[in-house]
Amino acid sequence: MIATISKGNANGIVTAPPSKSMAHRLMICAGLSNETSLIKNVKLSQDVLATVDCLKALGADCKYENEEFSIKGIGSLCKLNSNETSCEKTIVNNIITLPCRECGSTLRFMIPIAMMTGKECLLTGSERLMERPQDVYEDICKNQGITFIKDSEGIRVNGKLSAGRYKVQGNISSQFISGLLFVLPLLDKDSSIELIPPVESRSYIDMTLDALKLFGVNADWENDTTIAIPGGQTYKGRDMEVEGDYSNAAFLEAFNYIGNESNKVTVEGLLKDSRQGDKVYLEYFKELKKGSPVLDIKNCPDLGPVLFTVAAINNGGHFTGTRRLKIKESDRVLAMKTELARFGVEVQDGEDDVIINKSNLQPPKEVLSGHNDHRIVMALSLLLSLTGGQIDEAQAVRKSFPDFFDYMKYLGVEVELDGMD
Numbered sequence: 001m002i003a004t005i006s007k008g009n010a011n012g013i014v015t016a017p018p019s020k021s022m023a024h025r026l027m028i029c030a031g032l033s034n035e036t037s038l039i040k041n042v043k044l045s046q047d048v049l050a051t052v053d054c055l056k057a058l059g060a061d062c063k064y065e066n067e068e069f070s071i072k073g074i075g076s077l078c079k080l081n082s083n084e085t086s087c088e089k090t091i092v093n094n095i096i097t098l099p100c101r102e103c104g105s106t107l108r109f110m111i112p113i114a115m116m117t118g119k120e121c122l123l124t125g126s127e128r129l130m131e132r133p134q135d136v137y138e139d140i141c142k143n144q145g146i147t148f149i150k151d152s153e154g155i156r157v158n159g160k161l162s163a164g165r166y167k168v169q170g171n172i173s174s175q176f177i178s179g180l181l182f183v184l185p186l187l188d189k190d191s192s193i194e195l196i197p198p199v200e201s202r203s204y205i206d207m208t209l210d211a212l213k214l215f216g217v218n219a220d221w222e223n224d225t226t227i228a229i230p231g232g233q234t235y236k237g238r239d240m241e242v243e244g245d246y247s248n249a250a251f252l253e254a255f256n257y258i259g260n261e262s263n264k265v266t267v268e269g270l271l272k273d274s275r276q277g278d279k280v281y282l283e284y285f286k287e288l289k290k291g292s293p294v295l296d297i298k299n300c301p302d303l304g305p306v307l308f309t310v311a312a313i314n315n316g317g318h319f320t321g322t323r324r325l326k327i328k329e330s331d332r333v334l335a336m337k338t339e340l341a342r343f344g345v346e347v348q349d350g351e352d353d354v355i356i357n358k359s360n361l362q363p364p365k366e367v368l369s370g371h372n373d374h375r376i377v378m379a380l381s382l383l384l385s386l387t388g389g390q391i392d393e394a395q396a397v398r399k400s401f402p403d404f405f406d407y408m409k410y411l412g413v414e415v416e417l418d419g420m421d
Helices: 020-031 046-057 086-090 104-114 127-131 135-144 174-186 202-214 246-257 277-290 301-313 323-327 332-341 374-387 394-399 404-410
Strands: 002-005 011-015 036-040 061-065 068-072 095-099 120-124 147-151 154-158 165-169 191-196 226-229 239-241 264-268 294-296 317-320 347-349 353-356 389-392 415-418
Touching (some): 011 404, 020 036, 020 104, 020 174, 020 246, 046 061, 046 095, 046 104, 046 394, 104 120, 104 135, 104 174, 165 174, 174 191, 174 202, 174 226, 246 264, 246 277, 246 301, 246 404, 277 294, 301 317, 301 353, 301 374, 323 332, 332 347, 332 374, 374 389, 374 394, 374 404
Parallel strands (some): 011 264, 036 239, 165 191, 294 317
Antiparallel strands (some): 002 389, 002 415, 036 068, 061 068, 147 154, 347 353
């Protein structure tokens, strides 16, 4: 799909889309309860649908209506070994297939859950998703005698996870830690996770701990680097509402920091005391508007593309902690470097840092590539609101923010979509 975006100003008041990160967590907690929960304010992005597909494959009953999910959970997963569970129809040749689409969160959250079923599980997804590293889980499986195989069909795991003391690097993706946190409380004995400093993306770990508590499961920091996890716990059914998403709100709020003062966008529906690490975008936007700061984004890597964009429009900037941007839906450092060059913006990239040089923005002379990455598409859309132009692979926004272009049009920026199915 090609998006044609005309030069124009953005004005208006909008409500932030619901947090995809929190929706994943609340829905998984609901799915691990043996009761019925109601999860409100959920948008059907491709990533959310990936988690729904996996919960259904495990036997959860998920019904969606009026942006709410009613989820009848599967309890401690022991039902998977009985003939009474609704997931029997999803088991083919004694294998449960968990379709993760293109969602890294879903995949890394579901691998430990798969290791609780007592059955062989095949986790499938896009080629790019299967390329993303899973070393933490591979090492755990090797140490515990659990089968972990990557083949042409996906990732196969077969074996039961054990309680105990888990020691992992703290600078890995927090998704691995969250995945373990969902299931370790269900085991009979106590467990702990020790993170070897430095600890990155701690805010996402805290979001998971908050979600567990909301569903009656206790796990907490024993000290700055160790999480204590009592065993023998069960998830309770709850009615919850998903909070607004700072990650995607950043792409709306950014209109106020690009172009001229004609852009006036107000984003409502964000919790001021949210645990979301990406809420730092407001502080970072202000610093980029004032000068050319050095900003560490290792704890908010999803903000990389939008921060690069704001830097390119203003005074440039030096970003550290960019290593993990290279293993996202695309190599986001290379993708932004390539596309910013089409606007005449020079980018220097190192192993763990990116420098955006102050440049004079030029209208691109060719169609931009979205690199099949939702955050790249949204970042480039901001730039095109200043110059006009086209982006290919614009359908990638469906991954996390399916109505992003509707938001743009509501704010007054003209967008035409060609090839939309």
